[in-house]
Amino acid sequence: MDIREAIIARHSVRNYKEDPIPGDLAGKLEELIRRCNEESGLHIQLILEDPECFDTLLAHYGAFANVKNYLALVGPKDLPDLEEKAGYYGQKLVLEAQMLGLNTCWVGGTYKKGKCKADKEAGDKIVCVIAIGYGQDQGKPHRSKPLKKHCRLSPEEMPAWFRNGLKAARLAPTAVNQQKFTVELDGDEAVIKAGRGILAKVDLGIVKYNFEAASGHKCR
Numbered sequence: 257m258d259i260r261e262a263i264i265a266r267h268s269v270r271n272y273k274e275d276p277i278p279g280d281l282a283g284k285l286e287e288l289i290r291r292c293n294e295e296s297g298l299h300i301q302l303i304l305e306d307p308e309c310f311d312t313l314l315a316h317y318g319a320f321a322n323v324k325n326y327l328a329l330v331g332p333k334d335l336p337d338l339e340e341k342a343g344y345y346g347q348k349l350v351l352e353a354q355m356l357g358l359n360t361c362w363v364g365g366t367y368k369k370g371k372c373k374a375d376k377e378a379g380d381k382i383v384c385v386i387a388i389g390y391g392q393d394q395g396k397p398h399r400s401k402p403l404k405k406h407c408r409l410s411p412e413e414m415p416a417w418f419r420n421g422l423k424a425a426r427l428a429p430t431a432v433n434q435q436k437f438t439v440e441l442d443g444d445e446a447v448i449k450a451g452r453g454i455l456a457k458v459d460l461g462i463v464k465y466n467f468e469a470a471s472g473h474k475c476r
């Protein structure tokens with residue numbers, strides 16, 4: 257599976273099998289996390305075999321079952337664009353996990369923050385977590401907003417790379433499936449902006465990563 261296929265195949269999965277994440281896959285994720293942290297200044301961590309973080313009524317109410325592994329998206333409170341970076345690098349890990357045959361779900365609210373086992377340095381905060389493991393199913397596609405809610409251009413007016421990027425952006429996970437982002441073309445550059453909404457800056461980073469991964473073009 258390549259990254260474009262991973263973008264299409266990825267859906268939120270909330271119910272997991274007992275199977276642990278094998279050591280070699282965990283090792284690959286750890287290596288990618290190390291590189292993401294080095295590049296971004298984040299302190300992302302992979303927590304394995306810890307059911308407590310999702311052992312809460314809120315998580316069960318939110319349909320989570322058997323979540324034992326998660327990525328904790330931790331970073332210094334004063335890191336510029338902390339939320340957007342957490343979104344961008346978190347989504348990089350989500351798509352890598354998908355290519356490794358794992359499933360994921362971004363989680364901003366329905367988990368027990370106080371039980372999250374991530375190490376926090378002074379001044380760190382947990383932005384979000386991402387449940388990860390072998391899903392009971394592969395999830396299902398979300399309802400996408402009409403294209404015109406995101407972009408003023410019609411598909412015929414878009415260069416092929418921009419069209420590919422926009423398609424991937426619309427497949428990105430967003431908090432409560434809000435999809436509050438716009439993508440415009442400025443010269444030969446894509447400009448992606450967040451609308452108002454909960455965790456909209458995290459969504460922005462996620463959407464930017466999907467766009468760049470599918471289009472091969474850096475966006476602003």
Ligand SMILES: Cc1cc2nc3c(=O)[nH]c(=O)nc-3n(C[C@H](O)[C@H](O)[C@H](O)COP(=O)(O)O)c2cc1C
Binds near residue numbers: 362363366
């Ligand atoms: C930043 C963020 C926070 C999220 N928080 C939660 C959450 O607390 N609980 C939950 O069940 N789903 C959560 N989700 C998952 C979204 O509901 C889901 O991504 C959206 O409905 C689109 O579905 P899809 O991921 O299957 O494409 C979150 C997603 C994002 C991007």
